[in-house]
Amino acid sequence: RGSSDLDYQNQYEEGYDTSNTVMPVVSLGAETGNTDLNSIIQSKMSKNEAGDWQCGECYKSSKVKTNILEHIEAFHIQSSGYNCEICYKVFKTRHSLRTHRNVKHKEIRYTNYE
Secondary structure (H helix, E strand, O other): OOHHHHHHHHHHHOOOOOOOOOOOOEEOOOOOOHHHHHHHHHHOEEEOOOOOEEEOOOOOEEOOHHHHHHHHHHHOEEOOOEEOOOOOOEEOOHHHHHHHHHHHOOOOOOOOOO
C-alpha cells in the first residue's frame, strides 16, 4: 500500500474524520445491517487464478480472505460509521471499532457489538 492509503486507514482506525478523502464507492444507509453489508462486501470479491482472494474494485489481492473483506469495507464502502458505546467515537469499519474496543476498553466484555 502507498503512504496515502496507510494514512487513510490509520485515520479511520483512530476515529478521525476523513470525509474529504475520495475512495469509497458504495454508500450505505443507517438501516443497512451486518447481513446486507456482508453480502455487499462478498459481492465485491472473488478468487483470482492464483487462488488468492481479490478485490473486484481495485484488484488488491491476499491469500487471507479476512484481509480483503476488511480492505473492501475500509476503502470501497461508505457507511454512517460505527459508534463506540463507551466513549462515543465513531469508526468507519466494524474492524476499526473492534480494534478500538480491544485496546481502549479491554476491561469491558461485549456480548453484542456489531
